[in-house]
Amino acid sequence: MTAHDPGKTPGTTIAKRLLDEARAAARQAYAPYSKFRVGAAVLGGDGAIYKGANVENASLGLGTCAERVALATAIADGERNLVAIAIACVDAPENSPLAQRMPCGACRQWIQELAPEAEIFILGENRSFRIHDLLPMAFSLEREKG
């Protein structure tokens, strides 16, 4: 399964459904400090969807992002073919800059390792992204091909 048919935009059914799941996941966020709830939904190759939300901690550096929770949930369930990820920053102000709704650097590194081929959808953005564009020359322990 792919995130959507080649050549189509994120407006396709799967992209919309994944963004809806990410928006729903954000309702479960534990974000008492930032009040900035984020949800993520990862699509597995067999069509399963794995959700995550940000989880903060009073020791602020220990919080984790929705993207990493969703990715870890998929991996913990045995999923290894991650074809898409949707991210919903439901508390971002309307018309907020895209940079405020994009995955952070740590999450980009996780996506690079666990879902390198995944199409990335951002709530409110009418296009999709690929990790090689968001994290060029990424750190990896894999040998270079070629």
Ligand SMILES: [Zn+2]
């Ligand atoms: Zn992050």
